[in-house]
Amino acid sequence: MPAEKCDASSAAVFIIGLIAGTGCIISSKALFELSAVGVTGEVEPFRPPVFPSFVMFFGMLFALPMYWFSEAWKRIQARGDPQAQADLAKAPKVTFKMLCTLGVPAVFDLSSVILMMAGLIHINASMWMLLRGGGIVFVALMKQFVLGDTLTVPMWVGVFTISLAVALVGMSSMLNEPSDASTSADEGEGGTDVGGADGELFGVMLTIAGTFMQSLQYVYEEKVMSGDNPAPPWLLIGMEGLFGSVLCVMVVYPLAAIVPGADHGVFEDLDNTLAKLDSNPLLVQLSVVFCVLVFILNSFSVLVTYMLSSVWHAILDNFRPISIWAVELAIYYVFTNGEHGEKWETGSYLQLLGLLIMLTGTAIYNGTIALPFLHKQDLLASGDLRSTPSLTRSPLLSRQDSPHAVPFPGTRSPYAQRATVDGADPMERGDPGGLTMKLVVK
Helix, strand or coil: CCCCCCCHHHHHHHHHHHHHHHHHHHHHHHHHCCEEECCCCCEEECCCCCHHHHHHHHHHCCHHHHHHHHHHHHHHHHCCCHHHHHHHHHCCCCCHHHHHHCHHHHHHHHHHHHHHHHHHHHCCHHHHHHHCCHHHHHHHHHHHHCCCCCCCHHHHHHHHHHHHHHHHHHHHHHHCCCCCCCCCCHHHHCCCCCCHHHHHHHHHHHHHHHHHHHHHHHHHHHHHHCCCCCCCHHHHHHHHHHHHHHHHHHHHHHHHCCCEEEECCECCCHHHHHHHHHHCHHHHHHHHHHHHHHHHHHHHHHHHCCCCCHHHHHHHHHHHHHHHHHHHHHHHHHHCCCCCCCCCCHHHHHHHHHHHHHHHHHHHHHCCCCCCCCCCCCHHHHCCCCCHHHHCCCHHHHCCCCHHHCCCCCCCCCCCCCCCECCECCCCCCCCCCCCCCCCCC
């Protein structure tokens, strides 16, 4: 593998991914920090757990036009080229059955997103992002005990280290003073809610439950659906957005209207949510920003495979909790004079310790840090599908082994292995030794 360097294009991709990924979390958290007039005519905090999930899936819908455009563009380029036309004719067809099967992981994804969004209501964005690191633990354990993908001793050390970090981050919530993000919405909301330290602990539990549901999605995809004929990336993203949007409207919202909760006695009162959006234009603007950032992030996920190596993926994954925390602190102390964002509290020291331990555990797991008396296995350099960038992403999107799934033929990572098999490019042959990981962050 050639020496890795960061040229202008890969640097731009890295920056776009960092900004979009950070912006998604900051904008969604900012929604929960605003207030508006509800159906009762009183000012209430804006904390609907389903609405941000719907906005996220709606943003993913825009990947479908991108898929149709890319398919049309390939056919335009193939005009007058018999070989290109023959390749298109041999390409696997997108069938109705294929589209329908994408609904199953969408159910898992919807469940995980709603749980994590509900958790984000009660805890800080930086803590929320760090707790999502627990997804690495869940997927790694399921790989070992469900899929039979054996973990090495350094990997097990990394798993236990990351588990310790998640526990420390969760415990840090109990040291913080009650804040607006964790207190109940009492008078304006009508109904009961958990508040203070109990509210933050509840948010921690919801977030961890969401990461567990997401790990079930990934294991299901790897076990059942990651075959030799995966759907194109933009089609996958768009169909997930379509299924998620339809399920929100047809299933989740009707259930939210009858399940007991803190929003006027139910989990989420849609009329109340719409009334708040109508009374506060800033809520609508932030929702649009969140929707656009989701689209940008998922479009970026299609491009990043051909621009960055798994090493850069890992750097981006590790840097996002830091960037989110830094931005939240800046919002609190610099831009809003304590009205929004996140302040430094007693529990922040324990959270910082958890962040450092999580970075160490991730490096041990990937083999970046060698342990004494143990064989070093650099998962990132070898492109191992057990590396953390692969564990934290949907296999349907990160393992596009079919050459027909490549959205931009002829584009390849400058860091992909240059080794060939029978003189053919490994990326063109769909060889898993090529770079086949994509960045997908919700």
